[in-house]
Amino acid sequence: MDACPFCQSGIITHVFAETNHFWAVYNRAPILPGHSLILPKKHYESFFELDAAERLELIEFIDSTGRLLLHHFKGEGFNLALQDGWLAGQTVVHLHFHLMVRYEQDLPEPGSWYRALFLDELEPTGEEERTILSVSEMHEMVTSLRGLTGFRK
Numbered sequence: 001m002d003a004c005p006f007c008q009s010g011i012i013t014h015v016f017a018e019t020n021h022f023w024a025v026y027n028r029a030p031i032l033p034g035h036s037l038i039l040p041k042k043h044y045e046s047f048f049e050l051d052a053a054e055r056l057e058l059i060e061f062i063d064s065t066g067r068l069l070l071h072h073f074k075g076e077g078f079n080l081a082l083q084d085g086w087l088a089g090q091t092v093v094h095l096h097f098h099l100m101v102r103y104e105q106d107l108p109e110p111g112s113w114y115r116a117l118f119l120d121e122l123e124p125t126g127e128e129e130r131t132i133l134s135v136s137e138m139h140e141m142v143t144s145l146r147g148l149t150g151f152r153k
């Protein structure tokens with residue numbers, strides 16, 4: 001899967017936590033501070049390709065990563081979003097969940113974040129009002145999150 005951005009070796013520089021089968025990746029174009037992705041290391045397209053053990057591992061990882069991000073970014077809630085299939089708005093055909101930290105009065109409308117998800121996650125086009133972090137800003141963010149999780153690569 002050479003064309004898949006999540007299967008490129010460079011993805012590792014965005015990773016701040018892992019389990020046996022999953023990574024937590026900071027989004028280079030966060031809609032809000034703390035916006036991260038949870039994705040399998042293996043190229044699965046759909047949630048339904050995960051086996052039972054992977055599904056359990058995934059929900060535990062979402063739990064621990066969600067708690068970590070909420071605490072670190074001082075959020076007051078979070079959205080968890082999956083777009084499974086192109087009809088559902090999946091732009092990168094590698095299974096991934098968006099974990100979005102929410103803050104009081106963070107967006108004009110509570111659901112405003114959803115439209116922005118249709119932009120590319122790793123190679124943002126710069127459309128709309130998403131902030132794209134520089135390489136050094138990403139490095140700083142991922143390093144600070146790795147300090148909390150102990151992830152080393």
Ligand SMILES: [Zn+2]
Nearest residue numbers: 004007043094
């Ligand atoms: Zn992939």
